[in-house]
Amino acid sequence: MAHNNQANTLNTTITSIEILELLEELDGARVTEIAERMDAPKSTIHGHLMTLKTKQFVIKRGDIYCLGPGLLRLGNHVRTRKEEFVLAREFTEKLFEETGFRSTFVAEMEGKAVFIHTASGNRMRWAHERLGSRLNLHNTSFGKAILAEMPRSRVEQILDRFGMPQETEHTITDREVLFSELEMISEQGYAVNHEENIKDLHAIGVAATEQSGNVIGGFSITGPKNSFTDSEKKRQLADIVTKLVNEYELELSLA
Amino acid sequence: MAHNNQANTLNTTITSIEILELLEELDGARVTEIAERMDAPKSTIHGHLMTLKTKQFVIKRGDIYCLGPGLLRLGNHVRTRKEEFVLAREFTEKLFEETGFRSTFVAEMEGKAVFIHTASGNRMRWAHERLGSRLNLHNTSFGKAILAEMPRSRVEQILDRFGMPQETEHTITDREVLFSELEMISEQGYAVNHEENIKDLHAIGVAATEQSGNVIGGFSITGPKNSFTDSEKKRQLADIVTKLVNEYELELSLA
């Protein structure tokens, strides 16, 4: 085993969580398989699984262990805890209905964008698989919109922490270039992403803030390359997103 | 502290999970508050929180700790892991569109019904707060439909384990009464719940099974008291649910 990861972390808990992460990756697994992957004795793994089972974090189907409903309940609580997030759900769907583009709401958490809601019609099932995933802010539309709302010092902090990893050839990797783009975004009120994160994918994003100015997260619409190249149409769509975010912020302030 | 809960469970992991559960209950809390509630020193709790934070199971907002995106990701995986569950989503929404009643899909897990999807239009936000919750089978429409698909021995096991807690005055508490109802359900293909679980709430439920006969879970529609008293209308609605489940099972068998 040997856990030298971080200082002052409880090994037992880390191991338990790593088992959960492995079960996510493998879509369920048997004791032996887990033990081999984690390079630990079966008995140890078994102990963890028994423990996780009492809390329904895992369940047993025959001999394979899978993630269980306890996780689902807690995880879902992340989305329903905050009035902001609950409210964002219907706005995400409204955005999809109005534009026809896949719509997303992300929350800003510790310098990352976390998928909270997506709406894209029933056909596109895969979109829901990303809930809870964390994306960088520097190479996504909502991310840049969020950064544009933050004081420069905070942005620097975030960049220091996560860097500016280059996902595609269009990813911005120079800080000054990013900062000048953030200024422009700040003026026009929305951000555009042209294949900076995923090849052939464009997006328009707008940040959502509280009255106090605190950033909550952001909304975006996503489409294939060139969906937003016609600058007239782009402005129209950006207008729709911006107006929707305004409505969202308004309704939130009344709650 | 003192954990005498179950035999052979890892205390450290249990404590970590209990902190998570407490954070769910309190919608986030500060170190001291958690320490008091759990009757443990601040430093202990702090250690757990630090550990959970490295895995993003909790995040810090100022000085209060909340459930984090790591949980959301893992929890959501429970719903997207299985083709059955992913597919069930669109059928749940279709059911709502066709009937106008709040629609639910639950999975059967270890003798309980676990909320996986609900559809009820955007207005009713509260419905989504129950995802991951576990309900008994004996006093819910989908639950009874599920039990009706199982061999009697398995039903007995489940009843032995969880009993037949009386939620309302209409809850069935006698095994033989339940078994004769299960027989009827088995014949007619759907189950009805008249305030057996929640006062003033009626429901119609149908179980979904694999080709092999294994129970996957069940669909239901729910409405206020007397929504389904007109026996003609009830049969019509039950037909819709049953047909939808058939389609679902068919599509699943093709995948």
Place this chain on the structure above:
DNA sequence: CAGTCCGTTCGACCGTCGTGAACTTTATTA
């Protein structure tokens, strides 16, 4: 029926988690 492969149980040792106190930081009051 023997052989293999898993999952589970058991006991002992060693490492690590829990503890309380010390330290730091932030908030409060005068």
Place this chain on the structure above:
DNA sequence: TAATAAAGTTCACGACGGTCGAACGGACTG
């Protein structure tokens, strides 16, 4: 602005409990 309090964080030590390896038992195979 200094003093006090309250909360968050760090630290070192000792006891407890988690890890490990081996042994057991059950299921499947040839």
